[in-house]
Amino acid sequence: xxxxxxxxxxxxxxxxxxxxxxxxxxxxxxxxxxxxxxxxxxxxxxxxxxxxxxxxxxxxxxxxxxxxxxxxxxxxxxxxxxxxxxxxxxxxxxxxxxxxxxxxxxxxxxxxxxxxxxxxxxxxxxxxxxxxxxxxxxxxxxxxxxxxxxxxxxxxxxxxxxxxxxxxxxxxxxxxxxxxxxxxxxxxxxxxxxxxx
Ligand SMILES: [Zn+2]
Numbered sequence: 001x002x003x004x005x006x007x008x009x010x011x012x013x014x015x016x017x018x019x020x021x022x023x024x025x026x027x028x029x030x031x032x033x034x035x036x037x038x039x040x041x042x043x044x045x046x047x048x049x050x051x052x053x054x055x056x057x058x059x060x061x062x063x064x065x066x067x068x069x070x071x072x073x074x075x076x077x078x079x080x081x082x083x084x085x086x087x088x089x090x091x092x093x094x095x096x097x098x099x100x101x102x103x104x105x106x107x108x109x110x111x112x113x114x115x116x117x118x119x120x121x122x123x124x125x126x127x128x129x130x131x132x133x134x135x136x137x138x139x140x141x142x143x144x145x146x147x148x149x150x151x152x153x154x155x156x157x158x159x160x161x162x163x164x165x166x167x168x169x170x171x172x173x174x175x176x177x178x179x180x181x182x183x184x185x186x187x188x189x190x191x192x193x194x195x196x197x
Contacts (some may be wrong), residue, residue: 001148011140021125022114031095037064041084057099060092146150
């Protein structure tokens with residue numbers, strides 16, 4: 001799991017379950033907020049459209065592939081919408097001070113990052129520090145090393161390697177072109193039925 005920021009960021013308020021259920025983070029190198037897990041945008045919008053100074057203000061909640069809900073609060077801009085599929089490291093918003101934040105105070109522009117078990121206030125809160133690896137140290141500056149374009153590539157099956165192996169064993173795929181066309185599938189079926197017979 002990566003952090004919500006690319007480059008250095010500062011922890012301005014620690015995670016204290018029951019008192020402060022998430023981490024307050026301030027981007028140093030960039031104000032872009034990134035998805036820390038792949039999943040679906042469960043909600044992107046105002047906590048209270050009638051009162052922009054309430055709670056998380058403008059925020060994003062992602063239902064991660066692990067089933068948990070990842071909250072990114074106080075955003076000045078949203079870069080995703082409810083229902084979007086997001087991949088880990090996608091930019092989902094820009095840090096800000098919407099919601100219950102004193103713009104000129106020690107809070108100022110930041111992202112409140114929190115993990116819950118369900119989409120309601122009072123739901124079980126998960127330890128954001130142990131899950132994210134971000135040290136629970138006030139004023140600590142942290143950088144998880146993530147840079148744009150360095151996210152691990154999606155693991156796709158290596159069709160070319162499969163074709164080469166089939167060809168080498170006498171199951172004709174034609175040219176190993178990485179495309180699983182009818183010839184490749186036929187060769188695969190022949191290889192499998194030979195194994196089973
Ligand atoms: Zn906070």
